[in-house]
Amino acid sequence: MFIEYSEEQNMLRDSAERYLRDNYSFDSRQAAVKQASGFDADQWQTFAELGWLAMTFKEESDGLGGGALETMILCEQFGKYLVLEPYLESVVLVGGLVEAGAQPAIKEQYLAGLIAGELQGAFGYLEEGGVADPTYVQATAESSADGFVLNGKKTVVLNGPEADCFVISARTGAAEKGSSSGISLFFVSKDAPGLSLTNYKTYDGRSASELQLENVAVTSEALVGELNNGFAIATPVFSRAMLAVCAEAVGAMDALLTATVDYTKQRKQFGQSISGFQVLRHRMVDMFMEIELTRSLLMATAWKLDNNAADAEQCVAALKAKVGKAGRYVSHNAVQLHGGIGTTDEFSVGHYFKRLAVIGVMFGSRDSHLSRYSQLSTQLSVEPS
């Protein structure tokens, strides 16, 4: 059952927690935010040495063969310590797509580097005007003599400035409303002629790019997954990515609750610790309950993904919707209970809040996942069990 971890999984959680506690202070994190790359390259290298980057790749790819549970365990700790390094973008998204669908030549050239942390990736799948819908794709890839020519724009490509390579969605067939058909994925190296980036920082301390593709020529080997059906591999990778950010959210919420409990015990007003006031005590209990409900969904979802349960996708939608709600509740109240100090850049609480704000809408907002949950419930109930 999903409530039991294996020995290895317990070790992974403990060692990740220990390493980050001892080596990933909030102050050093804030120093890394100010660097051009937006993260600490030495940390990234250490993550690789600890086996974290290889953890969820298959053994035949020279990975360690972990599954969704391992993604969850690592990302929960990343969330707890507000880790900046692009695990989601480079490992979960681009690593996942390349492993699942890249052609042998590309895999050979890039996969080992992605697993070893020597190369970084970024996934360009969003376009201006339709960021809530990853099937809104206007960029085009036209067949040419020896491959494809890509044109168009991609917006908010997370980790774009540091990426050595990109996976980019483009239209190769007619658009159908609400359908992912006609969309293909392409592997594009950062130095491909015609590819230009506009880089910037994001509010949660990371970096991203706007991508412009002008007659970017790629060979037919650049196609990742099936032609016109890139979502066949993108959908499970998105599910894993949602699990990853939701695990991060649970870690971040945990950290906020701990900080809030500690702070309200220390903070004295009206001659007593404000943690003695019942209105604040109950608020913190409500934060706790939201976190525990989310944690239960998270653990169950990871287990269901690893076991290919029929309702795994439904659980992902439920989880993402729950994180949208719980993340707001917990972070808003953490800031509120800290008072003025919670609204400042120098204090950690506000940074957790910003990360949770980002996670809440990434890969679909709460509302979109609630409606996905309803649709999947209907489908499941009509299918014979």
Place this chain on the structure above:
Amino acid sequence: MTDNVFRTDVRAFLAESLTPEIKRAGELMTSVFADFDATMDWHKTLYAKGWVAPDWPQEHGGTGWTLGQRYIFQEECKLANAPALFAMGLQMLGPMLIRYGTAEQKAYYLPRMLSGEDVWCQGYSEPGAGSDLASLMTAAVRDGDDYIINGSKIWTSYAQHSNKIFCLVRTSKEGKPQAGISFILVDMDAKGLSVEPIVGLDGAVEQCQVYFDDVRVPAANLVGAENQGWDVAKSLLEFERGGHNFTIDHKKQMAKIDRQASTQLSADGCLWKDNPVFEAKLADVAVDALALEFTELRMKGAFEAGGNPGALSSLIKVMGTEIGQRFNELSVEMMAEHTFVKQLDALLPGFEGEAIGPSCGLTTMAEYINNRAATIYGGSAEIQRDIIAKRVLHL
């Protein structure tokens, strides 16, 4: 036996044993209690089968089932619309007597509880002692081999149908309020004891006030030592909080909502199930119910591993009851004016007339109204939050 075989056996038994009348009583439940006579008929059927107290140790009349089997049994009973058995004896007092009772008490009371010969009610709350239970004032004064009890108990569910009551009484005013409380068993037909029914908001009587006017009770009826009643009661409260499985209730509520949403029209002429605003609201509650289901599994896992789920049971009580109330609200919105119709006769299992309005809305308003009590009884939502604040967050 595999769980699937067990489930099949339980289903077969339910299919042959649940009479239409008993089943109707289960369908018409508007609170945690079903019609008294039908419930006792069902109690006796289960007793004859040896399945009346699955949670008890086998030597005292339990079934010897695993936790998983007990869960399946509960689930199948509820899904088949079997009435819930009265919990005050089997769920609350029984396990407590097994733990704290004397050999004589066990030998006398447990078999009568199992057979349904005794029907128990719980005398805890008083008009002046609700959430602050330890401030209770009903006094038991020693007089030779007896105690003489004076005072009053309130919110005593189904006291009008019970022949026994277990009570917390004050035997000392020394020290902390908790230190002077004793736990005692009383016959309802004792001289000086009287019961006054309390009409609930739905018009039915589930609660009572019980008055004690010089009621004489043998001292042998004490459970645990004199002035040690608080510890006994506390263990019982944990049975009350941790023993309930909310997921099954929520699944039943969702099944009812499905029936309502796929037969009733919303304002724009489409079925409620095709109304996107309603769907989103329903999904929001359903997601929380799913999260609670997995939390209950986590708690079950902790039990099975021999651990103490501790304050997780408070979390489950709070969230389980609040989620149930949100489902009630959705039902009321869908059934709208149909919920206005007060037809208490039609809620009785023996009713042979024709009910007004759609059958899927017959119980909706009464369920909604009655379920407001769920966040009050068994330790209010606020008391549960106090417990979590203190025991989990160490505030």
